[in-house]
Amino acid sequence: MSEPLAKEAPSAFALSGRKGVMKLLSGLSVEARHESRLVFAANPALFALLNLGRFVGPVRRIPRLGWLITDPVLARRVLSDSAHTSLLGEGGVGHLWAQLLGDWVNDAFDGPGHLELRERGKDLFTDASAKAHVARVFHEPAIRLADKLRQGASVDISEIARIWVGRMVADLLGLPIRDNRDDSEFRSIFACGERLAALAIGTIGSTVIKPEVVTEGRTILEQLTSGVPEAYENADTSTLLGRCREAGIPLREARGLASLLLVAGTETAASAMGRGVALLHDTGQQHALFAKPDLVPSSVREILRVTSPAPLIGRHVTSDIDVSGKTIRAGEQVLMLTYTANNAAGRFDIGRPHDPKIRQLWFGAGRHLCLGAPLARAEITYLLETLMAQQRPWRVVRRRASRRVIIPAYAELIITCGPEKPPLRGGGRRGETLVGTRVGNGHA
Numbered sequence: 001m002s003e004p005l006a007k008e009a010p011s012a013f014a015l016s017g018r019k020g021v022m023k024l025l026s027g028l029s030v031e032a033r034h035e036s037r038l039v040f041a042a043n044p045a046l047f048a049l050l051n052l053g054r055f056v057g058p059v060r061r062i063p064r065l066g067w068l069i070t071d072p073v074l075a076r077r078v079l080s081d082s083a084h085t086s087l088l089g090e091g092g093v094g095h096l097w098a099q100l101l102g103d104w105v106n107d108a109f110d111g112p113g114h115l116e117l118r119e120r121g122k123d124l125f126t127d128a129s130a131k132a133h134v135a136r137v138f139h140e141p142a143i144r145l146a147d148k149l150r151q152g153a154s155v156d157i158s159e160i161a162r163i164w165v166g167r168m169v170a171d172l173l174g175l176p177i178r179d180n181r182d183d184s185e186f187r188s189i190f191a192c193g194e195r196l197a198a199l200a201i202g203t204i205g206s207t208v209i210k211p212e213v214v215t216e217g218r219t220i221l222e223q224l225t226s227g228v229p230e231a232y233e234n235a236d237t238s239t240l241l242g243r244c245r246e247a248g249i250p251l252r253e254a255r256g257l258a259s260l261l262l263v264a265g266t267e268t269a270a271s272a273m274g275r276g277v278a279l280l281h282d283t284g285q286q287h288a289l290f291a292k293p294d295l296v297p298s299s300v301r302e303i304l305r306v307t308s309p310a311p312l313i314g315r316h317v318t319s320d321i322d323v324s325g326k327t328i329r330a331g332e333q334v335l336m337l338t339y340t341a342n343n344a345a346g347r348f349d350i351g352r353p354h355d356p357k358i359r360q361l362w363f364g365a366g367r368h369l370c371l372g373a374p375l376a377r378a379e380i381t382y383l384l385e386t387l388m389a390q391q392r393p394w395r396v397v398r399r400r401a402s403r404r405v406i407i408p409a410y411a412e413l414i415i416t417c418g419p420e421k422p423p424l425r426g427g428g429r430r431g432e433t434l435v436g437t438r439v440g441n442g443h444a
């Protein structure tokens with residue numbers, strides 16, 4: 001660690017130690033504390049890095065790690081600069097993918113092949129199609145969830161999110177399902193996505209993965225996408241693979257895309273669903289939402305901003321680039337700390353207007369902007385609307401963070417719906433960022 005940096009941010013270096021974490025958490029509000037615990041439990045090094053990002057300024061080089069960017073506008077600029085950066089070289093997620101899926105990724109996930117794939121795939125998920133898709137896939141389990149809540153039962157929202165997202169993946173990939181009401185089938189599909197994503201643990205510093213990890217990843221992918229060729233041939237155009245075929249996306253790319261959806265769209269979406277329910281509870285803002293249901297879209301946006309389930313995005317620099325007066329050299333890596341950048345805007349507030357500086361940085365930016373963004377938004381919305389249809393506020397009765405995972409999440413989030421009708425006005429304190437500003441009056 002460089003000397004001047006150590007002077008600027010002494011506390012940041014102690015953050016991964018227990019004492020440092022306790023000190024940091026003690027100054028935060030209840031929701032920020034819960035969120036911070038999730039990040040720490042997922043990966044203490046990630047927790048330290050995201051917090052370090054608060055002290056280093058907008059652009060900073062950290063030895064052995066590369067460049068950190070914490071300013072949302074600069075982050076978007078780098079992500080949109082495909083002339084100087086790539087996600088294929090070391091530091092980018094495409095580098096991981098090429099090792100797992102093969103060299104064809106180098107064409108399909110950047111450069112002209114990627115442009116063509118995105119162009120053909122631009123209508124795979126629109127807000128309208130995602131909404132209809134989610135309603136079709138989530139309808140049946142949502143009825144069961146609503147029944148349980150109505151009967152006063154406690155339910156594990158994290159597990160429900162994993163099962164619902166597993167359903168979505170099964171649908172997208174055209175996987176054969178024996179019994180549509182058997183949640184365990186969908187839970188194990190989700191678990192495959194988790195195993196696949198877990199292969200990326202420990203790649204913050206380097207995206208080179210070991211040969212045995214490559215073999216494991218290929219085995220999981222082979223297993224999960226074995227049904228793709230048949231579904232691609234026969235599926236109708238209401239399904240993703242049917243739409244891929246109609247859009248002229250070749251089978252190999254469609255299979256690759258299916259693999260990508262599995263990794264990119266499982267843990268991220270489920271994490272946001274569980275954490276969103278917790279945030280609305282912990283801030284008391286579920287009451288404001290009950291009073292004004294048209295705040296659902298801004299609540300979803302705020303859940304995505306504050307949780308930023310993909311907390312950082314890496315790029316490989318292909319030719320020298322100037323970022324805010326600093327020259328980043330060809331061959332170096334850049335990490336956009338999107339979690340830090342997004343949270344610097346302030347505390348969770350469902351009334352927060354769209355922020356033109358951040359836009360939707362939680363979904364990335366530029367040519368790799370999340371393809372599944374409409375689907376993710378529709379999934380979170382459907383869960384919130386299912387809970388709100390109860391007309392009774394929910395209470396978190398127990399929670400536990402997932403440990404050693406790539407995406408911070410609740411392993412367990414048990415809620416129950418109270419008997420009372422929601423009050424017309426909601427609480428929630430303002431003026432604090434999640435990993436940012438401290439307040440002195442956080443309650444447990």
Ligand code: HEM
Pocket residue numbers: 087093109118260261262264265266268269272304308309310313314361362363364365367368369370371372373375376
């Ligand atoms: C809350 C949920 C989600 C978040 C926060 C999220 C975030 C992101 C981010 C930050 C990127 C850009 C990565 C980069 O530039 O290196 C990305 C790309 C991508 N995401 Fe998502 N994602 C989510 C859900 C989904 C879902 C549900 C799907 C589809 C089922 C999906 C499919 C993709 C794909 C295919 C890409 C690659 C796009 C490309 O390279 O052109 N994501 N996502």
